[in-house]
Amino acid sequence: MPHALVVDDDIDSAQSLRELIAGEKFTVAVAHNLRDARRQLSLQQPDILLLDLRLPDGSGMDLLADPQLVANSEVVLCTGHANLETSIQALRLGAADYLVKPINLKQLQGVLSRIMKPAALKAEVEDLTAKMVHTGHFGHLWGKSEAMQRIYEQISRVAVTGVTVFITGESGTGKEVVAQTVHDLSRRRKRPFLAVNCGAISPNLIESEIFGHEKGSFTGAERMHQGFFERASGGTLFLDEITEMPLELQVKLLRVLETGRFMRVGSTVSQEADVRIIAATNRLPHQAVAAGKLREDLLYRLNVFPIDLPPLRDRLSDVGLLAVHFLQRICEQEGLARRFTPEALQQLATYRWPGNVRELRNAVQRAYVMAQDEWIDSQWLPRGEGATVGSFGSSSASSAAGAPGHPGAAGSTAASNGSWAAAVADGGSAPQPDAATGSSAAARGLAGLPDDAAPDSVTLPIGTSLAQAERLLMLATLRHYHHHKERTAAALGISLKTLYNRLKEYAAEAPPEAAGTGQRPPGEA
Numbered sequence: 437m438p439h440a441l442v443v444d445d446d447i448d449s450a451q452s453l454r455e456l457i458a459g460e461k462f463t464v465a466v467a468h469n470l471r472d473a474r475r476q477l478s479l480q481q482p483d484i485l486l487l488d489l490r491l492p493d494g495s496g497m498d499l500l501a502d503p504q505l506v507a508n509s510e511v512v513l514c515t516g517h518a519n520l521e522t523s524i525q526a527l528r529l530g531a532a533d534y535l536v537k538p539i540n541l542k543q544l545q546g547v548l549s550r551i552m553k554p555a556a557l558k559a560e561v562e563d564l565t566a567k568m569v570h571t572g573h574f575g576h577l578w579g580k581s582e583a584m585q586r587i588y589e590q591i592s593r594v595a596v597t598g599v600t601v602f603i604t605g606e607s608g609t610g611k612e613v614v615a616q617t618v619h620d621l622s623r624r625r626k627r628p629f630l631a632v633n634c635g636a637i638s639p640n641l642i643e644s645e646i647f648g649h650e651k652g653s654f655t656g657a658e659r660m661h662q663g664f665f666e667r668a669s670g671g672t673l674f675l676d677e678i679t680e681m682p683l684e685l686q687v688k689l690l691r692v693l694e695t696g697r698f699m700r701v702g703s704t705v706s707q708e709a710d711v712r713i714i715a716a717t718n719r720l721p722h723q724a725v726a727a728g729k730l731r732e733d734l735l736y737r738l739n740v741f742p743i744d745l746p747p748l749r750d751r752l753s754d755v756g757l758l759a760v761h762f763l764q765r766i767c768e769q770e771g772l773a774r775r776f777t778p779e780a781l782q783q784l785a786t787y788r789w790p791g792n793v794r795e796l797r798n799a800v801q802r803a804y805v806m807a808q809d810e811w812i813d814s815q816w817l818p819r820g821e822g823a824t825v826g827s828f829g830s831s832s833a834s835s836a837a838g839a840p841g842h843p844g845a846a847g848s849t850a851a852s853n854g855s856w857a858a859a860v861a862d863g864g865s866a867p868q869p870d871a872a873t874g875s876s877a878a879a880r881g882l883a884g885l886p887d888d889a890a891p892d893s894v895t896l897p898i899g900t901s902l903a904q905a906e907r908l909l910m911l912a913t914l915r916h917y918h919h920h921k922e923r924t925a926a927a928l929g930i931s932l933k934t935l936y937n938r939l940k941e942y943a944a945e946a947p948p949e950a951a952g953t954g955q956r957p958p959g960e961a
């Protein structure tokens with residue numbers, strides 16, 4: 437039978453906790469100060485230690501400061517004086533979770549159901565780390581580079597706690613895979629992992645989807661609906677593209693994080709939110725705050741434990757390992773074995789991968805389909821240095837792509853090098869192409885492109901802001917794919933919803949000089 441130790445100077449509170457825990461088939465000991473707690477720990481090491489912060493002879497932190505004393509006990513803060521700072525400090529010292537008085541039975545049951553010996557978790561992480569040296573993968577992640585080993589170390593530290601995690605990184609770097617790995621190494625692994633893309637849900641439905649709704653709460657609500665918080669109860673809720681969440685809903689999310697409770701739409705009864713939140717964004721957080729896309733108070737509530745994923749171009753030594761891994765999975769699915777030639781692997785390692793790991797996976801799948809025999813050569817793989825968006829294949833294939841009339845020929849139509857306004861909105865009249873270059877100088881100036889830039893490339897001067905660079909790349913890619921938004925989103929490694937949101941922003945930011953170019957403002961019919 438598992439054993440629990442309650443350390444609380446409030447006699448009534450300690451007794452109530454004792455009865456609740458005993459009802460879950462635990463043996464329970466009680467201590468009212470640090471001295472008694474140390475004596476109880478020496479008599480019998482508990483499976484779980486419920487620890488108050490404020491005690492007559494010191495702070496509960498003093499027990500956590502002695503790792504040998506609680507080395508094999510799961511520590512849960514149980515206090516009426518919890519705040520974000522003390523909770524984070526305790527979690528960093530090794531506490532697995534915290535409960536705020538008065539203790540809710542359902543929340544307590546959730547904590548008790550997730551008990552795992554710290555030593556067992558530590559051994560599991562050490563085993564994964566040892567295998568990573570030989571196999572190259574850690575949980576769901578692949579890579580041996582120094583940058584990835586730092587990520588593995590962070591995951592190992594935070595997974596065994598209940599800390600909120602905030603993952604940042606470019607699109608396609610694997611933020612959801614990191615979140616899944618954190619969940620699988622946590623005490624919540626037996627409960628659901630639910631991933632939600634905040635940019636893929638209609639703003640009119642997102643509150644109902646996240647918090648649920650009652651029957652009849654709005655037109656069309658014909659039955660009660662459980663939201664993501666209820667469906668992920670006891671597990672992990674991954675909120676991807678958090679900056680795409682409407683600001684009014686960010687306020688409600690902040691409230692849930694602060695109180696641990698939520699209400700369905702149309703309900704007057706609050707419920708416990710027994711979930712761990714992991715959030716992610718492909719924007720720079722502080723720039724998102726400055727742009728009004730993320731509330732500053734929500735950022736600080738989410739950013740308890742930040743993990744910043746490196747782009748693939750900063751860990752090119754992992755490209756070969758990742759490519760072989762993706763190819764093996766495709767071979768298993770398709771039932772036909774294929775291998776890379778050494779030249780193909782070398783070509784993959786010299787490409788800059790603007791779409792990151794997602795682009796690499798897609799490139800491997802395309803090369804597998806196009807291969808004529810067992811070997812995958814470099815013909816259908818992205819080219820190395822100097823390659824531009826969408827450039828695949830050998831030099832002969834590239835020449836064909838640049839030929840007049842070819843679907844990928846840059847400058848073959850007005851749409852491929854159309855105006856800034858045409859890139860943002862499908863309406864409006866484009867300026868006439870320049871007779872010498874086949875492109876519009878006025879439009880290229882509006883897009884921020886130099887006059888001598890190739891129509892299928894983007895050249896950025898030193899000092900260009902990341903926001904401006906993102907805008908230029910997105911609009912250039914849209915032009916390259918002749919305003920085909922699905923292909924543009926796929927090439928950039930972002931969701932179609934994110935692309936539409938960005939284009940809407942750019943349309944609102946159309947420069948006033950557009951009026952002098954003969955163009956209609958973006959979005960005007």
